[in-house]
Amino acid sequence: MVKIMLCCSAGMSTSLLVRKMLSVAEERGMPVEIEAYGVAEFDVQFPRYQVVLLGPQVKYMLSTLSEKTASHGIPVQAIDMMDYGMQRGDKVLDYALSLIEAAH
Amino acid sequence: MSSLYQSMVTVIEQSITPLAGRLGQQKYVIAIRDGFTAALPFMIIGSFMLVFIFPPFSADTTLGFARAWLDFSQTYREQLMLPFNLSMGVMTFFISVGIGASLGRQFNLDPVMSGLLAFMAFLLVAAPYADGKISTQYLSGQGIFTALITSIYSTRIYAWLKEHKVTIRLPKEVPTGVARSFEILIPVVVIIGTLHPLNLFIEAQTGMIMPQAIMHLLEPLVSASDSLPAILLSVLLCQIFWFSGIHGSLIVTGIMSPFWMTNLAANQTALAAGAALPHIYLQGFWDHYLLIGGVGSTLPLAFLLLRSKATHLRTIGKMGIVPSFFNINEPILFGAPIIMNPLLFIPFVCVPMVNAVLAYTATKLGWLAQVVSLTPWTTPAPIGASWATNWAFSPVVMCLICMVVSTLIYLPFLRAYERSLQKTAVENETRSPLTETAISN
Numbered sequence: 415m416v417k418i419m420l421c422c423s424a425g426m427s428t429s430l431l432v433r434k435m436l437s438v439a440e441e442r443g444m445p446v447e448i449e450a451y452g453v454a455e456f457d458v459q460f461p462r463y464q465v466v467l468l469g470p471q472v473k474y475m476l477s478t479l480s481e482k483t484a485s486h487g488i489p490v491q492a493i494d495m496m497d498y499g500m501q502r503g504d505k506v507l508d509y510a511l512s513l514i515e516a517a518h
Numbered sequence: 519m520s521s522l523y524q525s526m527v528t529v530i531e532q533s534i535t536p537l538a539g540r541l542g543q544q545k546y547v548i549a550i551r552d553g554f555t556a557a558l559p560f561m562i563i564g565s566f567m568l569v570f571i572f573p574p575f576s577a578d579t580t581l582g583f584a585r586a587w588l589d590f591s592q593t594y595r596e597q598l599m600l601p602f603n604l605s606m607g608v609m610t611f612f613i614s615v616g617i618g619a620s621l622g623r624q625f626n627l628d629p630v631m632s633g634l635l636a637f638m639a640f641l642l643v644a645a646p647y648a649d650g651k652i653s654t655q656y657l658s659g660q661g662i663f664t665a666l667i668t669s670i671y672s673t674r675i676y677a678w679l680k681e682h683k684v685t686i687r688l689p690k691e692v693p694t695g696v697a698r699s700f701e702i703l704i705p706v707v708v709i710i711g712t713l714h715p716l717n718l719f720i721e722a723q724t725g726m727i728m729p730q731a732i733m734h735l736l737e738p739l740v741s742a743s744d745s746l747p748a749i750l751l752s753v754l755l756c757q758i759f760w761f762s763g764i765h766g767s768l769i770v771t772g773i774m775s776p777f778w779m780t781n782l783a784a785n786q787t788a789l790a791a792g793a794a795l796p797h798i799y800l801q802g803f804w805d806h807y808l809l810i811g812g813v814g815s816t817l818p819l820a821f822l823l824l825r826s827k828a829t830h831l832r833t834i835g836k837m838g839i840v841p842s843f844f845n846i847n848e849p850i851l852f853g854a855p856i857i858m859n860p861l862l863f864i865p866f867v868c869v870p871m872v873n874a875v876l877a878y879t880a881t882k883l884g885w886l887a888q889v890v891s892l893t894p895w896t897t898p899a900p901i902g903a904s905w906a907t908n909w910a911f912s913p914v915v916m917c918l919i920c921m922v923v924s925t926l927i928y929l930p931f932l933r934a935y936e937r938s939l940q941k942t943a944v945e946n947e948t949r950s951p952l953t954e955t956a957i958s959n
């Protein structure tokens with residue numbers, strides 16, 4: 415089971431992307447758990463996931479947030495602006511998988 | 519054009535992004551924002567009661583249903599006021615706990631304890647107690663700034679004491695749970711021991727208790743926050759941040775919320791007293807006139823995109839339209855894109871500023887109802903605008919005007935952008951036919 419967390423200001427716009435990613439994963443027959451949260455919930459939620467992807471609009475928090483996850487060995491990265499805007503579930507899912515791969 | 523764009527990108531990368539980073543990740547700004555977010559559901563539902571207490575009909579109406587409603591609200595006014603008084607009327611309770619908990623979490627403290635500690639710190643200075651009764655005078659809008667200060671102070675003290683291991687030391691044999699129950703005692707003692715005498719001292723010196731003194735000091739700032747320059751400045755900041763790809767509304771609302779809440783409470787007090795409403799610039803004004811369909815008021819743009827000649831823009835329109843109704847427009851911002859797109863910079867910044875001037879002027883002229891209620895920011899614009907004013911009709915008209923303005927300003931720039939997209943598509947086609955599909959993918 416691959417566990418991916420998305421995070422933006424209130425977890426609203428990333429939740430749009432979650433749906434797209436889930437349908438791609440389903441097509442591929444891949445068991446995944448993907449959830450979106452607001453930054454306020456970041457600390458409580460991230461330890462349950464293997465990778466955290468940020469909406470590009472909160473990319474400015476990247477350094478602070480990755481400091482928090484570093485001790486857990488959980489990678490945090492921002493989603494590419496275009497992939498985010500176009501809601502490319504497949505590309506973002508691939509990106510998340512590649513980050514998990516690279517971290518282990 | 520391209521050198522101008524380059525220098526713009528440089529400014530964004532070298533000054534705006536670091537500024538947003540500093541502002542938006544400031545522990546206290548985050549705590550204040552989280553605190554208000556935590557308090558919001560109580561205040562939204564509490565202020566929703568206003569429509570039952572003050573039905574949106576004129577007092578001499580003869581309409582059967584409206585008459586019955588009005589009579590009902592007059593007979594049972596006190597009972598109807600209770601949920602309002604115990605939510606909006608004591609909003610500082612929720613705000614204190616929310617800020618204390620958020621800041622506590624950031625300092626790695628137990629959030630329940632730091633929230634409760636913040637709550638007590640606030641009560642100590644803002645809830646004068648006599649004859650078995652607490653005065654509620656400073657528990658609503660008049661106490662917000664005090665709540666910010668006492669919550670931050672109490673949590674900082676708690677963190678400092680913990681960091682410097684100022685605690686009651688117990689033998690190792692004592693179970694950790696028992697040890698922890700003692701851990702919080704010292705911060706409570708220190709908070710009471712500092713805030714209570716300070717409050718007594720301020721009262722003895724000035725004749726005002728702390729929240730009164732703080733409001734007295736902040737009076738000029740609070741009234742300046744409700745002016746056209748303040749509106750334009752906060753909108754401009756938000757738009758420039760967002761254009762740089764940074765969540766500007768998060769930062770601006772974090773700073774504005776204490777002012778908005780203070781002024782909202784003043785408007786509600788005036789409404790209850792039957793007086794003229796003193797304030798214009800409140801959350802409802804921001805959400806439902808300036809951010810129609812999301813930041814930059816892009817709902818009308820979403821409709822324009824749906825009918826665009828460029829395949830790429832049509833796709834974005836289809837993807838963005840439904841979330842846009844609920845004021846979520848990231849697909850449009852990042853997809854069109856508007857962010858870092860020099861051709862759309864001017865309308866993106868101008869639309870909310872022009873609308874702000876229009877809505878402000880209309881209110882000043884007495885044509886537009888003022889905000890008295892809290893609404894969720896995801897409420898579709900005309901509905902949210904009307905709800906915020908206790909269901910007046912004028913905000914619906916204002917919203918539609920704002921949408922027309924938005925359409926008119928976006929349209930020429932969108933056409934120019936479409937032309938530039940087509941031009942690059944044609945140029946690419948002569949070189950490689952593959953690139954165009956990549957763009958319209």
